[in-house]
Amino acid sequence: MGEASVDSELEALRAGDEAAFQSLVQRHHSSMFKLAMTYVGDRGVAEDVVQEAWLTCLRSLDRFEGRSSLKTWLFGILVNVARARRRKESRILPFASFFRRDDSDSHRPTVERSRFGSDGMWRDGPHSWDNLPESKVLGDETLQHVRSAIDALPSKQREVILLRDVAGFDAAEVSSLLGISASNERVRLHRARAAVRQTLEEYLR
Amino acid sequence: MNCRQVVELMTDYLEGALSAVDRARFEEHIAGCDGCTAYLAQLRMARKIVGRLADEPVPAAVEKELLEAFRSWRSTR
Helix, strand or coil: CCHHHHHHHHHHHHCCCHHHHHHHHHHHHHHHHHHHHHHHCCHHHHHHHHHHHHHHHHHHCCCCCCCCCHHHHHHHHHHHHHHHHHHHHHCCCCCHHHHCCCCCCCCCCCCCHHHECCCCCECCCCCCCCCCCHHHHCCHHHHHHHHHHHHCCCHHHHHHHHHHHHCCCCHHHHHHHHCCCHHHHHHHHHHHHHHHHHHHHHHHC | CCHHHHHHCHHHHHCCCCCHHHHHHHHHHHHCCHHHHHHHHHHHHHHHHHHHHHHCCCCHHHHHHHHHHHHHHHHCC
């Protein structure tokens, strides 16, 4: 969406145009809910978080100066609300989830070593998906496997792949929204995409 | 560069984060390697399929609630 239409969208919202708000909700709500889930882990709480983010957005609309895009601003609010809620929840909930193994920032190999020979070349290389029917590769069942693969990721990787590949932010915006370095962002994205590819390979073989 | 190294550079490659020298060596490897060519295509496909998750519709009840919240916000202005 170009600058002009973003500005006109902001103007429409400020003028109380319900269709403009509905369109914004339809475009971003699904990504926002998934992102909220990476922080709070409970559907009901995540729904609250997203609703609070929308309400905060409306209440602050007149103060929004348009230095970032409306979308970046909206997701920034969501991240803040979700982090605050997680801090609150973590005082009540057991700490088990904090001890889950998380190699999000490691450079450990993302592909099983046994798939390469001693020379580092493929021994058991991936088979191209080019000959598979598109209806299978892009089907609903494939999507369900991808959803499960993302749900199983450590939250640091999940938030990056959701922002980058689901919400469609560019790399610099993701780093800035999450307050992480560009190289950290790429390492987490790499691990996340590699895990999704691995799941797909197992399903599509 | 061998395959084991190349697969770990694929995201840097796709994100345009490799140096010119590494990029050239990466592309040279890919050009002669079916396994890595397939792997790169699969990462691209994975990204494309993940992107479809954005198309999931908003539950009707949630949308209704948000639109009501919008109207009530509008009425207080």
